[in-house]
Amino acid sequence: MLKVIARRAFGLAIVLAIVGAMVFFLTRLAPGDPAALMLGDQASAEDIAKLRETYGLDRPVLVQFGLWLKEVFSGNLGHSIFLQRPVTQALAERAEPTFFLAVFSLLIAACIGIPAGIASAVWRGRMADQAISGFAMLAANIPSFWLGLIFIQIFSVRLGLFPVAGYGSPDAGLLERLRHLLLPASVLGIVNSALITRFTRASMLDVLDADFVRTARAKGLPERKVILRHAFGNALVPIVTVLGLTLALLIGGAIVTETVFGLPGIGNLVVSAVLRRDYPVIQGALLVVAAIYVLINLAIDVLYTLIDPRVRM
Amino acid sequence: MAASLSSVMPATGAALFFRRLFRRKLVLAAAIILLIAIVAALFAALITPFDPGAMRVARRLRAPDGVNWFGTDELGRDVFSRIIWGGRASLGIGAAVVIFSVSIGGLLGLLAGYFRRLDAVIMRIVDALMALPDILLAIFLVAVLGASAFNVILALAIVYTPRVIRVVRASTLVVRELPFVEAARALGVSLHRILFVHVLLNVASPILVQATFIFAYAVLAEAGLSFLGAGVPPDIPTWGTMIASGQQYADRAFWVVLFPGLAIVLVALSLQILGDGLRDMLDPKLRKAL
Numbered sequence: 336m337l338k339v340i341a342r343r344a345f346g347l348a349i350v351l352a353i354v355g356a357m358v359f360f361l362t363r364l365a366p367g368d369p370a371a372l373m374l375g376d377q378a379s380a381e382d383i384a385k386l387r388e389t390y391g392l393d394r395p396v397l398v399q400f401g402l403w404l405k406e407v408f409s410g411n412l413g414h415s416i417f418l419q420r421p422v423t424q425a426l427a428e429r430a431e432p433t434f435f436l437a438v439f440s441l442l443i444a445a446c447i448g449i450p451a452g453i454a455s456a457v458w459r460g461r462m463a464d465q466a467i468s469g470f471a472m473l474a475a476n477i478p479s480f481w482l483g484l485i486f487i488q489i490f491s492v493r494l495g496l497f498p499v500a501g502y503g504s505p506d507a508g509l510l511e512r513l514r515h516l517l518l519p520a521s522v523l524g525i526v527n528s529a530l531i532t533r534f535t536r537a538s539m540l541d542v543l544d545a546d547f548v549r550t551a552r553a554k555g556l557p558e559r560k561v562i563l564r565h566a567f568g569n570a571l572v573p574i575v576t577v578l579g580l581t582l583a584l585l586i587g588g589a590i591v592t593e594t595v596f597g598l599p600g601i602g603n604l605v606v607s608a609v610l611r612r613d614y615p616v617i618q619g620a621l622l623v624v625a626a627i628y629v630l631i632n633l634a635i636d637v638l639y640t641l642i643d644p645r646v647r648m
Numbered sequence: 649m650a651a652s653l654s655s656v657m658p659a660t661g662a663a664l665f666f667r668r669l670f671r672r673k674l675v676l677a678a679a680i681i682l683l684i685a686i687v688a689a690l691f692a693a694l695i696t697p698f699d700p701g702a703m704r705v706a707r708r709l710r711a712p713d714g715v716n717w718f719g720t721d722e723l724g725r726d727v728f729s730r731i732i733w734g735g736r737a738s739l740g741i742g743a744a745v746v747i748f749s750v751s752i753g754g755l756l757g758l759l760a761g762y763f764r765r766l767d768a769v770i771m772r773i774v775d776a777l778m779a780l781p782d783i784l785l786a787i788f789l790v791a792v793l794g795a796s797a798f799n800v801i802l803a804l805a806i807v808y809t810p811r812v813i814r815v816v817r818a819s820t821l822v823v824r825e826l827p828f829v830e831a832a833r834a835l836g837v838s839l840h841r842i843l844f845v846h847v848l849l850n851v852a853s854p855i856l857v858q859a860t861f862i863f864a865y866a867v868l869a870e871a872g873l874s875f876l877g878a879g880v881p882p883d884i885p886t887w888g889t890m891i892a893s894g895q896q897y898a899d900r901a902f903w904v905v906l907f908p909g910l911a912i913v914l915v916a917l918s919l920q921i922l923g924d925g926l927r928d929m930l931d932p933k934l935r936k937a938l
Contacts, residue, residue: 353776358788365792472924476916478868480875481909484895492899587781591872605784606876609791621788625779 443524452535675925753812761820
């Protein structure tokens, strides 16, 4: 099994390398001299030339790519002039809100999606099923930033239940943090519950007709136990996949949501980096996000074999 | 007889298609909503009561009433008229993204499904593109290309092309092994005829379904990009730019944000329902899967 994981990991490393190359070369295509951009309007030609030399921007592009790769492998994602610090440090400082937001949103999405999907499958074709499927479809097509603005208006501005924006003072405790995260996490959770609902429903439908479920019923087990233990237990593999998939999607969703709620996370960092063309930050963030995505996928594969020994990679 | 048959057959074919597609009332409702949205966008100048750019500062942030059905925005512009014109931009961008990604993705998917060597190269790039969240890849591309309506289209087309490639490749892999393709090959039919007539016609339904979904994604993504300030320039009214510029007035004038958002939800939802309906009809085997 270790060998298989190693082979998968190698494949994923190649994907990452392509992402890196793509991001690097596309960035070089961008209009404008990065050195001039970094120094701003007031820079003299001399300063720009000096900066170009420091960053190796006067070398051929392929040489630059080689140098960049070498740095990336030694854990250095570059330096942001705007932020006055290394990109890795900037990312690390912003990681906490994004991490909590993603995990909290996944929790909310799962708490909505899994029970809704089970109910939908059990009452297949009935009113409840149609209502749940309808809600799931609606949720999937609401722009998260718009839902965020509406929620802020209702729950923060009108009802005053939550802070309007931000992440609280730097020394705030966990409870205070949660209060700031509840509204954005609800928005992301609701919007992303749709996929979980649909997957749970489909995989429950697959097992509800299976022989072992009929056997469980025939031997007189209470319906609750049949559904939650026998059916759900066997529908778990696709559900775990979709949870992983949702976590990966949440990273993207967090970018927009953080901006709406003014959370100082990685998404917020990327958006402001894009707006001021802070290329080292953009490159680093993209690479890190792709790495997380790839690792989540690897983790799903490994979890597969743990949950269901029949699955061999 | 033969002439009357051939003139009747296509008509009944199309009628049958729509009758089966609209058997579910929800799908019919979605199609009607989309039709209204498209017609309104095409004939915006005839429908809108006000010029979308006309400012009347004396009437700024007015609540919806008989004159301004959806109220006015921070510059006294009519929100209803701007939503119709915004639909023109939002739907136009969505349609352009669909055309780009379906034609390029369709071609690359066919090639990847048919030629083993190309497959390896194309799919690695697809994997890499899909390893980045849609919206992150899109804002990066817009940042590199520069913010304009055309570059938003280009960026979103690059984001959604891999989905088309995957779907078309998967279908091509199945179709290329079918006996009729082998027969065509044996008969000496040229390669590009096999690819673009025999295989393409048989992967057309998954492409059509995917195109509908991509339309919905593109409308949502354009709004997201414009909201983040990495999309269409703010002076062009799209549903996204309207929400973006209205958000700071949301506590005094909720309608500035509410109505453009509802327009996005309505259109995206209708597209999704239509796509589901198409999929159910064209591929009954898939009905239960998702």
